[in-house]
Amino acid sequence: xxxxxxxxxxxxxxxxxxxxxxxxxxxxxRIHSRVEGFTQQLRRFYANFPVxxxxxxxxxxxxxxxxxxxxxxxxxxxxLLLDGQEVFLPYPLSHAFPLFEWGLNWNIxxxxxxxxxxxxxxxxxxGRVLLLPAWSGSGKSTLCAALVNRGWRLFSDxxxxxxxxxxxxxxxxxxxxxxxxxxxxxxxxxPDAELGPSFHGTRKGTVAHLGTPAASVEQxxxxxPPGWLVFPRYQPRASLRLEPISKPQAFIKLxxxxxxxxxxGLRGFREASRLVGxxxxxxxxxxxxxxAIIALGRLAES
Amino acid sequence: xxxxxxxxxHGANILLGxxxxxxxxxxxxxxxxxxxxxxxxxxxxxGRLAVCMEEQxxxxxxxxxxxxxxxxARVLVDHRQxxxxxxxxxxxxxxxxxxxxxxxxxxxxxxFAELPPSxxxxxxxxDLLVPRELLDSxxxxxxxxxxxxxxxxxxxxxxxxxxxxxLPPLSHPERGLEVDIHHTISPLTSRLNPDxxxxxxxxxxxxDRRLRVLQPVDMVLxxxxxxxxxxxxxxxxxxxxxxxxxxQHFGEHADFWEKLxxxxxxxxxxxxLFYALRYTNRLLAAELPxxxxxxxxxxxxxxxxxxxxxxxxxxVMIPEHPDFPRRRRALAQWLLYVRSHxxxxxxxxxxxxxxxxxxxxxxxxxxxxxxxxQGSR
Numbered sequence: 001x002x003x004x005x006x007x008x009x010x011x012x013x014x015x016x017x018x019x020x021x022x023x024x025x026x027x028x029x030r031i032h033s034r035v036e037g038f039t040q041q042l043r044r045f046y047a048n049f050p051v052x053x054x055x056x057x058x059x060x061x062x063x064x065x066x067x068x069x070x071x072x073x074x075x076x077x078x079x080l081l082l083d084g085q086e087v088f089l090p091y092p093l094s095h096a097f098p099l100f101e102w103g104l105n106w107n108i109x110x111x112x113x114x115x116x117x118x119x120x121x122x123x124x125x126x127g128r129v130l131l132l133p134a135w136s137g138s139g140k141s142t143l144c145a146a147l148v149n150r151g152w153r154l155f156s157d158x159x160x161x162x163x164x165x166x167x168x169x170x171x172x173x174x175x176x177x178x179x180x181x182x183x184x185x186x187x188x189x190x191p192d193a194e195l196g197p198s199f200h201g202t203r204k205g206t207v208a209h210l211g212t213p214a215a216s217v218e219q220x221x222x223x224x225p226p227g228w229l230v231f232p233r234y235q236p237r238a239s240l241r242l243e244p245i246s247k248p249q250a251f252i253k254l255x256x257x258x259x260x261x262x263x264x265g266l267r268g269f270r271e272a273s274r275l276v277g278x279x280x281x282x283x284x285x286x287x288x289x290x291x292a293i294i295a296l297g298r299l300a301e302s
Numbered sequence: 303x304x305x306x307x308x309x310x311x312h313g314a315n316i317l318l319g320x321x322x323x324x325x326x327x328x329x330x331x332x333x334x335x336x337x338x339x340x341x342x343x344x345x346x347x348x349g350r351l352a353v354c355m356e357e358q359x360x361x362x363x364x365x366x367x368x369x370x371x372x373x374x375a376r377v378l379v380d381h382r383q384x385x386x387x388x389x390x391x392x393x394x395x396x397x398x399x400x401x402x403x404x405x406x407x408x409x410x411x412x413x414f415a416e417l418p419p420s421x422x423x424x425x426x427x428x429d430l431l432v433p434r435e436l437l438d439s440x441x442x443x444x445x446x447x448x449x450x451x452x453x454x455x456x457x458x459x460x461x462x463x464x465x466x467x468x469l470p471p472l473s474h475p476e477r478g479l480e481v482d483i484h485h486t487i488s489p490l491t492s493r494l495n496p497d498x499x500x501x502x503x504x505x506x507x508x509x510d511r512r513l514r515v516l517q518p519v520d521m522v523l524x525x526x527x528x529x530x531x532x533x534x535x536x537x538x539x540x541x542x543x544x545x546x547x548x549x550q551h552f553g554e555h556a557d558f559w560e561k562l563x564x565x566x567x568x569x570x571x572x573x574x575l576f577y578a579l580r581y582t583n584r585l586l587a588a589e590l591p592x593x594x595x596x597x598x599x600x601x602x603x604x605x606x607x608x609x610x611x612x613x614x615x616x617x618v619m620i621p622e623h624p625d626f627p628r629r630r631r632a633l634a635q636w637l638l639y640v641r642s643h644x645x646x647x648x649x650x651x652x653x654x655x656x657x658x659x660x661x662x663x664x665x666x667x668x669x670x671x672x673x674x675x676q677g678s679r
Contacts, residue, residue, distance in 0.1 A: 028367075032625075055331070055332040055333045055336075056332060056336075057332055057335050057336045057339065057365060057367045057368065058336055059367070059370075059371070061340065061624065061625075063625075083340055083343070083344070083624055084340075084344075084624030084625065084627065085624075111374060112374055113373075113374040113375075113377035113378060114370045114371075114373045114374045114377070164373075260377070262381070263377055263378065263381045264377055264381075265380060265381060265384060267377075
């Protein structure tokens with residue numbers, strides 16, 4: 001059953017009671033919430049995600065609550081508990097949804113070491129995955145959002161999950177958070193894109209989420225081998241450059257863009273080597289989004 | 303209230319049952335597994351459970367999702383153990399040319415001596431024992447090789463140096479692992495007063511001759527003193543599992559038990575040994591010879607104190623149901639924290655210390671509010 005098929009009252013009752021079991025990619029997340037407003041956001045952004053029937057083992061337990069006392073009335077706040085633990089400071093109540101998204105990402109990055117976790121956007125075309133590894137501020141999310149609006153299948157805008165046994169990438173589709181200027185860029189680039197409300201004054205400035213394409217959610221369990229490794233860099237006024245780099249260079253860059261490369265030790269080295277070995281590797285600098293998308297599209301066709 | 307208590311009890315049965323006999327998990331339902339994964343992770347015992355399940359060939363009978371969690375937990379365990387090995391390697395390199403004898407304690411000792419508690423053990427720091435007269439030169443050597451003092455508040459520095467059995471922790475900025483350097487196994491002001499000379503004299507060297515560990519009976523006694531008299535209980539159940547492992551492993555040697563009781567008596571450590579035996583037996587069903595239990599009977603506290611300890615230890619060892627916290631554990635933790643300081647210092651000093659710590663905590667929470675993790679990416 002999809003989340004949208006759950007009657008609104010049943011969803012609220014579930015969130016306030018024993019929790020809702022949501023499936024995103026390989027992970028089952030149990031979500032508890034008594035925070036008004038969050039329920040609507042969840043319904044909106046996860047409408048076509050599957051709800052897992054009880055009983056089931058959850059990989060993550062996320063709970064949103066409101067701290068009691070005077071804070072309930074005066075500048076009300078929302079608190080996130082990950083498996084009962086308070087990891088983040090409370091956020092303003094209206095930021096419950098971005099808090100949930102960040103909290104879940106943090107939890108995955110700290111725990112899912114059965115995968116080599118790359119800090120990378122991942123999109124698929126013609127059966128191979130394009131990886132765009134980069135730390136924040138390099139335009140990775142914007143590029144990812146643009147690609148997904150031009151026919152690429154979304155794996156994730158944040159996590160490249162590499163499966164140990166065959167080196168395939170595993171999809172983890174989620175709403176894509178766009179920040180500040182990127183919000184307008186994507187609005188111009190894809191006027192039909194389903195952008196959610198803007199959350200102002202978060203730690204990362206203004207954030208608005210781009211909905212996950214239904215097709216990406218439906219194919220959440222279809223993994224694919226890596227094909228291209230492209231390290232993107234947005235540079236104002238730069239002309240487009242997509243240049244091949246050597247495999248050792250790509251390896252070093254990849255290791256530096258991973259959540260748990262060091263943690264995995266020898267296995268991390270082997271899996272990163274295999275991945276680089278199976279990919280065509282490039283650096284990309286761009287300022288014009290259309291040009292960048294065309295250039296990456298050509299990669300997939302060649 | 304009633305339902306919350308039952309939830310807590312159910313959790314305790316599941317966790318302790320699985321630790322005591324991993325084969326018991328075969329009959330676990332999906333909901334039991336969900337709770338077991340959470341409790342084992344909270345007590346830092348998930349990696350341990352994973353290793354024991356694999357050793358007993360049980361992984362094929364476990365839900366596939368659980369196997370994923372096990373492999374993730376083992377990655378973390380292996381990483382920390384690798385970090386600890388490397389840290390000790392770096393310390394040995396720094397010590398080259400000096401003749402400071404290095405005795406490994408706790409996790410480091412279990413790993414290098416390949417003892418059963420090392421299985422799946424999630425290390426957080428490296429503990430070393432160094433003779434008191436060499437402490438200064440040892441600290442200077444490490445500081446000279448790039449290690450830095452972790453606790454910088456002046457009061458904390460003085461507190462450690464004057465009253466504690468260890469130096470303020472050091473860590474190397476490139477690696478971040480904490481190194482705790484002890485010169486004896488209980489605080490200087492404590493009512494326990496074991497002779498550290500004997501610990502060094504009877505320590506045993508490992509295959510790598512530069513490293514030593516305490517002899518088996520001292521290793522057990524140190525583990526017991528650390529758990530029951532050091533007072534934080536953050537990894538209480540993990541430490542109790544260590545003790546149960548050591549009892550089972552060393553207990554196979556005929557003279558171990560007699561030596562253990564004798565040593566506890568001569569070092570004045572009968573009380574912590576009594577607790578170690580009692581709670582490994584009660585909570586983890588450790589099989590212990592009746593004669594040993596009887597022989598340590600005069601280490602027991604008075605009846606009312608014992609009943610109180612039973613309640614506190616049980617409350618502090620067993621994690622609460624993460625969805626139904628009852629604050630009982632936090633209260634027990636606080637009471638045991640105060641107790642450990644009571645055991646460590648005279649009453650006047652205790653009051654002064656707790657007051658200062660509280661003031662520092664207030665100041666600290668004001669200064670750092672806003673820097674606690676503010677969401678990640």
